[in-house]
Structures are given as C-alpha cells and as structure tokens.
Amino acid sequence: MAKLKTQLENSAEIREILQEVDVSWKWGDDSVDARLIYLPCANGECDISPLFKIIESCLLANFVFSHAQIEKRLAIKSPEVAENLFKNAVKFLSKKTAHGELGELILFTLLDVYLEAPKILSKVSQKSSRRMPVFGADAVHAQYIDGSLRLYLGESKLYKSFKSAATKATTSISNALDNYEHEFSLIQTHINFPDIDNDIEEELLSFLNPFDNSNVVEDVVHSPCFIGFSDLTCFEDDKTYIDSYTKKASEYIGDFYSKLTEKGKPCGKTTLLMLPFSSITDVVNGFVDYMGIEK
Numbered sequence: 001m002a003k004l005k006t007q008l009e010n011s012a013e014i015r016e017i018l019q020e021v022d023v024s025w026k027w028g029d030d031s032v033d034a035r036l037i038y039l040p041c042a043n044g045e046c047d048i049s050p051l052f053k054i055i056e057s058c059l060l061a062n063f064v065f066s067h068a069q070i071e072k073r074l075a076i077k078s079p080e081v082a083e084n085l086f087k088n089a090v091k092f093l094s095k096k097t098a099h100g101e102l103g104e105l106i107l108f109t110l111l112d113v114y115l116e117a118p119k120i121l122s123k124v125s126q127k128s129s130r131r132m133p134v135f136g137a138d139a140v141h142a143q144y145i146d147g148s149l150r151l152y153l154g155e156s157k158l159y160k161s162f163k164s165a166a167t168k169a170t171t172s173i174s175n176a177l178d179n180y181e182h183e184f185s186l187i188q189t190h191i192n193f194p195d196i197d198n199d200i201e202e203e204l205l206s207f208l209n210p211f212d213n214s215n216v217v218e219d220v221v222h223s224p225c226f227i228g229f230s231d232l233t234c235f236e237d238d239k240t241y242i243d244s245y246t247k248k249a250s251e252y253i254g255d256f257y258s259k260l261t262e263k264g265k266p267c268g269k270t271t272l273l274m275l276p277f278s279s280i281t282d283v284v285n286g287f288v289d290y291m292g293i294e295k
Helices: 011-017 049-064 068-072 081-090 098-113 161-179 181-190 198-210 215-221 236-263 280-291
Strands: 024-027 030-034 033-039 139-145 149-158 227-231 272-276
Touching: 011 049, 011 098, 011 161, 011 215, 033 161, 049 272, 049 280, 068 081, 081 227, 081 236, 098 139, 098 149, 098 227, 098 272, 098 280, 149 161, 149 181, 149 198, 149 215, 149 280, 161 227, 161 236, 181 198, 198 215, 236 272
Parallel strands: 033 272, 149 227, 227 272
Antiparallel strands: 024 030, 139 149
16 A cells, blocks of 8 residues: 655755754663654754744644545635635634644644654544534554554643643543544544545555454554643753753653653553643744734
C-alpha cells in the first residue's frame, strides 16, 4: 500500500520553526522514539512569535477542518479565501478550551510533519459548542509503515511540570486504547484525508474494524504523545539551550516510559514528542490574543 498523503504542504517551512534535536534514545535495553522539538531562542526566551504566525497562516485551518472541508472552501475563487478560512476556524475555539486546543494543534502539526501521518478524523469542526472540549483521543492520524497500517491515537498535555504531564498523559493513553471502539465509530462516519477514495477508505476501515479484527488494538494502534512544558530554564542561546534540553530530556524520557510501562502499555508503540516553553501561561495567553479567540 502506498503511503497516505499528508495534509500540510509546507513541512520544510514548519521544520524551520518547530525544529528537532538530532539525537536517539534508549530506555533500558530498548530504543524508544522520543523527539526533542524546540523553538529557537530570542532575548533569553524561546521565541513563540514565528509559531503564532504560521498557526495563523495555515496550521489553524488545517487543524480545525478536514481536508475535504478546506478543499471545498478553496474552490471559491476569492482573494479573501485564506483569511476567511482562518476566521471560520477561530470560531470553533474559545478561551475556555484554548489551553487544550493549542496542545492538540501542535500535536496535529508534529504528527503530520515529523511522523508524516495525516489526520484522518477532524473532531474540532464537529463540536456543537465552541466552549466544549473534544472528547476521546486528541488526534487521530494514520500511515502505512513498511506496508503495515498504523493508527495513531494521540494525546497532548501542556503543563508547567513535565513529570506531572507524563502522569496524566500515560493514564489518558491507557484509557484511549481501552475505548478504541468509540474512536472507530467516529472514524467510520467521518474519515477524511488527502487523496482518499472509496477503495482506500474501504481498505482502511477493514483494517481498523475491531468487530472484524479482534487484534486490531494490539496490531494497529500506536499512541503518540505531545508534552509541552516549562520547567526548563536555560534559554540564553540556542547551543546552551539545546545542551541543557538534551541533558534534562534523558531524565524525562525515563520518567515517561516508566509510567507507561506501569500502565501495561508497550513503549515501542508510543512516540514521545517534547517541546519546552518559557511559560505555559504566556504561550496560551499569547495564543488567545494573537488569534483573537473570544469567550
């Protein structure tokens, strides 16, 4: 099966903003897929302004809407189409839910760009109220890896303390896997991603159907986790920052995967995506103000 096409078409530009430290990790005797993502430093802080700009220009609409919804709107030939897409996307967010949705938006972006796995289910645009959070997995993506399908049920947390976030996230991952049948019912009804056709849809749903395939969770489901945190305090310059980040990450990665193991979940099926901020409060408030999110 050919790889599924990703939704974001400017991945190189996004990688210049959400950069990755080139390092590999082991936990015990096993290799783990832990990604150290970072925003470059400016004036003694991690610089969040380029992130906000690219969220406004393309990420928010792609996060909120399905690929088909975006294509339908882009078919309207108007110079204001991109601006209208953004304004309509903002209407699905609220100050009450912005904290969680910023984490989900970053998770969506990292899965599309770094794991090259497109979103196959758009939950935000299905909300009946902008002030209601999304329930279940924070991201639902998929991709063929070496000919085998992976369904990514993603979890995101934005906490000051990484370890507190890891405790909550590993519990949520365990619960998401246990509630897979609910996620499949949503996928079955709302599946959508670039270049989908009836044959691809039928094949995917056949693979993912827990009623036809009793081993679907063990065989197919992976659990990527994004944790944004602010208990790293060394932002003087990029080199010092990255050195400090890499050293601290070794401790945090061990903490995360030990907690995951305690839940009885396999480490080899969970990608950890980490991103430090100078302040979680500042980045969430900045997100709300920059995007013009209302009550």
